[in-house]
Amino acid sequence: MSIISTKPTPIKNDETQSEIDVDETATELLGLQEFVVLSYDIDEAQKQYIFHCRINLDYAICPRCRKVSENIHQYKYRCVRDVSCFESKVYLIFDIRRFRCPKCHKIFTESLESIAFNQCYTRRFEYSVLPSLGGTRMVYRECLGQTFQDVAKKLDMNWHTVERLFYEKACEQFQYSTKQFPQILGCTINLHIGHFCEARC
Numbered sequence: 001m002s003i004i005s006t007k008p009t010p011i012k013n014d015e016t017q018s019e020i021d022v023d024e025t026a027t028e029l030l031g032l033q034e035f036v037v038l039s040y041d042i043d044e045a046q047k048q049y050i051f052h053c054r055i056n057l058d059y060a061i062c063p064r065c066r067k068v069s070e071n072i073h074q075y076k077y078r079c080v081r082d083v084s085c086f087e088s089k090v091y092l093i094f095d096i097r098r099f100r101c102p103k104c105h106k107i108f109t110e111s112l113e114s115i116a117f118n119q120c121y122t123r124r125f126e127y128s129v130l131p132s133l134g135g136t137r138m139v140y141r142e143c144l145g146q147t148f149q150d151v152a153k154k155l156d157m158n159w160h161t162v163e164r165l166f167y168e169k170a171c172e173q174f175q176y177s178t179k180q181f182p183q184i185l186g187c188t189i190n191l192h193i194g195h196f197c198e199a200r201c
């Protein structure tokens with residue numbers, strides 16, 4: 001196996017790490033604002049790029065009380081798939097952080113814009129492959145008659161991703177349905193005051 005590495009040292013996610021450790025060219029190339037690239041490996045045999053990254057923000061917001069926390073409780077290793085480049089697979093390796101909230105004292109995992117919670121793909125990877133699968137509507141329709149696991153197996157996706165896409169689409173559908181409520185309300189009022197209600201019902 002032929003691997004070209006820009007830096008053989010492992011990722012350090014501590015306070016002593018400075019901006020000198022950041023590969024600015026690779027960071028710009030990656031183009032995800034939440035991440036800086038520390039180093040990268042090119043695995044020519046496997047045709048894949050592996051970016052060793054660090055999350056750019058020093059804080060996270062508690063999902064329960066919305067308080068900002070800078071108190072890191074724990075690091076957890078993550079490897080996620082990103083959009084392919086030059087016909088090679090791209091992976092991001094980084095440590096996701098768990099914070100302790102200074103207000104409610106709960107421990108929570110930070111959330112990222114570029115990666116949905118607990119997923120092993122970036123959002124842009126997910127949306128790059130969805131058109132070839134028929135888009136979120138197709139995933140939603142498949143889920144109406146099968147389990148998430150069955151759909152995931154059929155589409156070669158992670159079942160958590162399938163589940164999330166289903167609920168995202170279901171929420172969209174629900175919001176669309178709620179737009180119908182005022183018309184129904186108007187109909188009820190009209191009936192109460194004795195008017196005949198027609199087309200709007």
Ligand SMILES: [Zn+2]
Nearest residue numbers: 062065101104
């Ligand atoms: Zn909190």
